[in-house]
Amino acid sequence: MNLKEIYAQLTEDDIKVLKAIERRLKTHEFVPVEILEKETKLPLHRLERSLYHLNKLKLLRRMSGSSLGYRLTILAYDVLAIHTLMKRGVLAEIGDKIGVGKESDVYLGIAPGGKRLAVKFHRVGRKSFRHVARNRPYKLEDSWLLQSKVSASREFAALKELYPRGAKVPKPVDKSRHVVVTELIEGAVELYTKPDIPDPLKALEDVLVTIEIAYKDVGIVHGDLSEYNIIVVPSTSEAFIIDWPQYVEKDSPLAERLLRRDVEYVVRFFKKVYGIPLDVDEVVRRLKELPSGSG
Template sequence: MGTAGGLSAVEIAVGALRAVEPEDLRVLRAIEELMARYEHVPVDAIVRASGLHPREVSYRLDRLHEMGLIRRWIGPYTGYVLRMAGHDLLALHALVRSDVLEAFGKPLGVGKEADVYDALTPDGRRVAVKFHRLGRTSFRQTKRVRSYTREGVWADWYIRSRAAAKKEFTALKLAFSSGVSVPEPLARNRHVIVMSMIEGSELADVELLDPEPVLADVLLNVRKAYTRAGIIHADLSEFNIIIRPDGGILIIDWPQFVYKDHPNALDLLRRDVLNVLGFFRRKFAIAIEGDVALDFVTGLRSDVPGLHFGGSSTT
């Protein structure tokens, strides 16, 4: 989906960044806006929304279609939608124009719900760029059944992905400002988040020689998120805890977070804690009582027997 010639959507978008002209962007933005109203955006609607001459719009539509940024549908009328690469390009163009990003590198990870790439800021800082892709699987399944977009599927993907990026960016800002070990949130546009570089390996893939301090670090950060930032990850596992090269941790992937006053907050917090404890029990034979750990992360107690929290503040 959203690829051409074997390139990923991001690769298409990055390549097109150097080639798109102001008129191309006006047409792309017009289609983006009108996709909320049309399953397939008619050409006359694009003409009105872009403010360009019909011949200019026709030229730009052919050009953008060739570049792999839009999809053409031919039925009772000819209509267009943005491909994933078109959405990516609009977000990346805005981030480049606002001096957040300058150069793009290799993929750091490609998952079911997000793609993460490395990039450089204008001052040479390496950063991670996360493209939310919620609903990507359902869209691929739809494409196998029909040759054009089923009503609502594409719009649903984009709306959900944009909402997930906005929600995760909020969580990262709250967590980072409260001293939680998360990537530093730098910028967001549409469904794309720019954050400090994510370096290391998933906890699931790491052989720890001394696992107790890592478990203590995870629980301490869950506590900080809850007691200081007032949030709960709500999807915590060994797959979104990163072990950095220096041995510290990063907790990533926050789009499902909830506030501590959520009706199911304690159930979700308990699930997070039990997921982590279960992993450390299975892999490292460390047995910590769930209720004891839950009391610690909620601030009801200041220690967990068997774990040492060093000089770190537990308030």
């Protein structure tokens, strides 16, 4: 059963129960039924029916013991985010999965007017917690759900700063919990697939200009840039940088090393695949130069 089918089966009681458990994310690993009864104000028979239904849909995990309790699964968090985005009028429909990353799933979204959107669900817990914690420049929450929420918030904040300044990134639309909604860049494919690009130099320049805008104008470094988080539109040779949650601030001790590494990966790929020879040192020097008249 896919996400769309699961969402269609939910009742108002189900949403109320999920939200009640969500409110206790920071205080309870498993929320006891007694607390849910008070939080939802549902009669016990309706609460139990909803809990049974949600458990059957794999939206809850149940802990049995001296006190029966429940916690949300990542699928339940997906459902709550979709519900909020639909209530806001951002989404009219959620479609099929159109992309999978190491820490995200991307679905097709349809806006009320029919516009196609990209709906990205952050999945920070997909990797081991130790690995994630070691490779993130920000404090992680204890819950994997809350970690994913932090990741989405960071990405959305970065896109909100980058897009108005002319950076080649997807246009941000809205976010809820661990979900970021952006414009869908029609016809785009992942750079790692080595697509036939009419003007690969233009694509490379798009990437370098976006790195420069991020560094000079926004004050951040992507920090994990490679052919796996660059998408290109072959018909126009446009290139866009995606996946921004792990960015580091420009004044971080890691920033210069990560900036150079980002550039090295990109330049090396374009040289190997498209035969464009650029000197990494020269590119990094250009990116770090102050605009004329500064200082």
